[in-house]
Amino acid sequence: MKARLVELSTLYFLSVMVALVLSAILVEATGGDWWPVVDALLEGSFFGAGRWGQTLGAAAPMLLVALGTIISGRAGLVNIGQEGQLLIGVAFAVYFGFRIGGPGPINVVVLLIFGAIGGAVWAGVAGVLRFRRGVPEVLSTLLLVTVATQVVAYGLKNQWLLLAPEANRGNRNQVSEQLATDNRLPRLHIFGNEIPLGVFIAVGAAVLLGFALSRTIWGFRLRMLGRNPRAAQRAGVSQSGFGLGAMLLSGAFAGLAGAVMLAGGGFQFGNYRLVPGFSASIGWTGLLVALVAREKPAAAIVVALIFGGLRTGSGFVSSTGVEARITDVIQGLLVLALLVPPAVMFVRDRRRARAATMART
Amino acid sequence: MSSLLDALWEIFTSNSTYEGAAVAAGLLLFAASGELIAERAGTINISVEGMLVGGAFTAAVGFDVTGSVVVALVTGALGGMIVAGVQAEMSHRLVADQFVVGLTLNILVVGLAAFLEREIDLETSRASKLVIPLLSDIPLIGTALFGQPWPFYLLYALVPVCWYLLYRTRWGLEVRASGEDPQSADVSGIDVNKRRRQSIYFAGLTSGLGGAYFVFVQIGRFEPTVSGRGFIAIAAVIFGGWTLRGTVAGCVLFAGAVSFRLSVQGFGYDVNSELLQALPFLVTIFGMAIFARRVRPPAALARPFIRGLK
Numbered sequence: 039m040k041a042r043l044v045e046l047s048t049l050y051f052l053s054v055m056v057a058l059v060l061s062a063i064l065v066e067a068t069g070g071d072w073w074p075v076v077d078a079l080l081e082g083s084f085f086g087a088g089r090w091g092q093t094l095g096a097a098a099p100m101l102l103v104a105l106g107t108i109i110s111g112r113a114g115l116v117n118i119g120q121e122g123q124l125l126i127g128v129a130f131a132v133y134f135g136f137r138i139g140g141p142g143p144i145n146v147v148v149l150l151i152f153g154a155i156g157g158a159v160w161a162g163v164a165g166v167l168r169f170r171r172g173v174p175e176v177l178s179t180l181l182l183v184t185v186a187t188q189v190v191a192y193g194l195k196n197q198w199l200l201l202a203p204e205a206n207r208g209n210r211n212q213v214s215e216q217l218a219t220d221n222r223l224p225r226l227h228i229f230g231n232e233i234p235l236g237v238f239i240a241v242g243a244a245v246l247l248g249f250a251l252s253r254t255i256w257g258f259r260l261r262m263l264g265r266n267p268r269a270a271q272r273a274g275v276s277q278s279g280f281g282l283g284a285m286l287l288s289g290a291f292a293g294l295a296g297a298v299m300l301a302g303g304g305f306q307f308g309n310y311r312l313v314p315g316f317s318a319s320i321g322w323t324g325l326l327v328a329l330v331a332r333e334k335p336a337a338a339i340v341v342a343l344i345f346g347g348l349r350t351g352s353g354f355v356s357s358t359g360v361e362a363r364i365t366d367v368i369q370g371l372l373v374l375a376l377l378v379p380p381a382v383m384f385v386r387d388r389r390r391a392r393a394a395t396m397a398r399t
Numbered sequence: 400m401s402s403l404l405d406a407l408w409e410i411f412t413s414n415s416t417y418e419g420a421a422v423a424a425g426l427l428l429f430a431a432s433g434e435l436i437a438e439r440a441g442t443i444n445i446s447v448e449g450m451l452v453g454g455a456f457t458a459a460v461g462f463d464v465t466g467s468v469v470v471a472l473v474t475g476a477l478g479g480m481i482v483a484g485v486q487a488e489m490s491h492r493l494v495a496d497q498f499v500v501g502l503t504l505n506i507l508v509v510g511l512a513a514f515l516e517r518e519i520d521l522e523t524s525r526a527s528k529l530v531i532p533l534l535s536d537i538p539l540i541g542t543a544l545f546g547q548p549w550p551f552y553l554l555y556a557l558v559p560v561c562w563y564l565l566y567r568t569r570w571g572l573e574v575r576a577s578g579e580d581p582q583s584a585d586v587s588g589i590d591v592n593k594r595r596r597q598s599i600y601f602a603g604l605t606s607g608l609g610g611a612y613f614v615f616v617q618i619g620r621f622e623p624t625v626s627g628r629g630f631i632a633i634a635a636v637i638f639g640g641w642t643l644r645g646t647v648a649g650c651v652l653f654a655g656a657v658s659f660r661l662s663v664q665g666f667g668y669d670v671n672s673e674l675l676q677a678l679p680f681l682v683t684i685f686g687m688a689i690f691a692r693r694v695r696p697p698a699a700l701a702r703p704f705i706r707g708l709k
Binding site: 064068069116118167171173174176177178180181182184185187188189191192195322325326329330361363364365366367369370371373374377378381382384385388 | 443445485489493494495496498499500502503504506507508509510511513514515517518519627630633634637671673674676677680681683684687688696700701705
């Protein structure tokens with residue numbers, strides 16, 4: 039067992055190194071310098087003044103999205119439409135948040151709840167299609183992403199939906215109203231870092247979910263459904279009921295992530311307004327986080343932090359004279375690198391098992 | 400109201416609407432025909448978007464170096480196949496999740512192309528028009544189908560080739576078997592994962608050509624994005640119920656909607672552009688919901704095949 043662990047970590051080390059060396063070669067070959075880029079990335083993500091808070095602020099919604107993905111994944115459903123669910127979540131939060139109103143803290147809770155509901159509704163469409171009409175959820179969730187983008191774009195053009203009244207939007211088009219100061223998620227000031235409250239929500243949810251998945255009957259049933267739907271059905275876990283529930287919950291997390299971005303994202307995400315391009319690919323990245331973390335909540339926390347760091351660090355890269363898009367490349371290569379070791383180990387384990395049975399016979 | 404009808408009449412009788420639709424449909428067809436084969440083998444190849452951009456980039460580089468559109472098409476196809484290589488080898492040799500690989504490739508390739516585009520200056524131009532006499536004189540659709548830049552005509556070969564490959568060769572049968580029932584295919588001696596890899600390489604080839612087409616026919620310059628057209632191609636495959644006929648119909652329909660929108664806006668009418676942009680996806684979703692029992696995806700779509708595991 040120990041040898042296997044050593045082997046796995048060596049593989050991880052090697053493949054991450056290969057990814058970094060490839061990125062370095064790319065930067066050097068195009069006439070840039072690699073080390074300043076690394077410095078800028080680290081400075082922008084963790085070491086610079088106040089950057090921790092930024093990184094955590096970006097990582098929190100990614101983690102929430104990832105948690106939702108983990109739930110549906112455990113139930114054997116492939117939900118890849120988090121980007122859309124997140125957007126509809128924000129739209130719900132904006133629409134109902136401003137209409138219901140209410141004093142500060144209560145309004146924040148309303149925002150978060152409606153965000154979750156919005157995400158659940160959008161995932162629910164895919165869920166109902168899956169369990170009533172047999173449409174594969176992989177396809178419907180993917181297709182619904184673009185529909186969601188267009189729905190939100192439409193909403194932002196019409197005042198009876200999301201668009202702010204003319205007096206409140208300055209000279210900008212297609213923005214929603216801004217959340218009032220006391221309707222925002224508070225930020226904690228720790229060692230010069232502004233840490234949005236969403237971080238605690240996300241980490242708390244991760245801990246809770248980790249517990250629920252491994253230690254409760256609900257988590258067990260969810261896994262049973264994912265591993266062997268037929269056995270689950272025999273044991274009284276209704277595929278449509280339980281699966282639909284998992285789908286709704288999964289979307290709710292994505293929607294919640296959107297609401298957290300709206301109510302606590304600050305300048306990073308639309309400055310407390312719903313604007314075009316609000317989601318900033320957080321839904322896609324969160325999905326990647328879950329898949330790279332191999333659907334384990336604890337691992338998702340770490341992966342979300344890395345991806346959050348890459349995102350905030352990228353803002354500092356352009357100051358080195360290297361095109362900031364290099365961070366997309368680094369991120370992509372890193373993800374591919376993180377995929378290789380488990381896959382190689384899987385193949386090796388199977389080969390070994392086969393060799394062992396061969397030796398026995 | 401009557402002026403609106405006049406405008407609509409104008410749109411539906413003008414050659415330019417059909418030309419625009421044909422050009423847009425061309426790109427979708429390049430991407431979707433390969434995607435269809437990949438999906439029939441059992442992969443939802445999300446990285447079409449990346450393959451298109453990768454192909455567009457290498458095609459632009461090929462043209463920049465040699466000044467020849469023919470070479471550009473070849474390098475474009477190669478670029479698409481490089482992206483396909485990553486997708487195929489990682490998801491069907493190593494058993495990595497095909498969606499992670501696909502999504503990552505989309506980010507990676509678009510990022511890489513945008514990064515490299517800043518570093519090197521790419522000279523591109525439109526491919527020359529080749530007007531086919533007589534046929535192009537057909538009213539309305541003549542110039543749309545027979546008065547296009549010459550790479551467009553590759554489609555007249557590509558679509559039949561896809562049909563022949565998929566439905567009339569042993570290879571195509573094995574590809575379809577790999578997507579429907581990999582276990583049985585495996586038992587009867589088909590290397591399922593190999594067929595899946597090959598079909599992804601084929602998708603890379605056609606999408607790479609599509610990327611070149613995007614540069615030399617559709618927009619006439621290189622841009623490091625195809626703004627979601629890859630996803631529309633995927634939607635077209637699903638809309639078409641995983642048949643070649645349906646896929647072609649889907650591409651033409653979706654491209655027609657785009658062209659119609661642009662024309663209507665050209666006349667100063669404001670149609671709900673969000674609805675029209677969401678239309679391909681809505682139509683596909685409704686189509687799947689209504690015909691879900693009749694139109695069935697390949698049974699093993701998006702399920703990795705590992706021998707001995709179900």
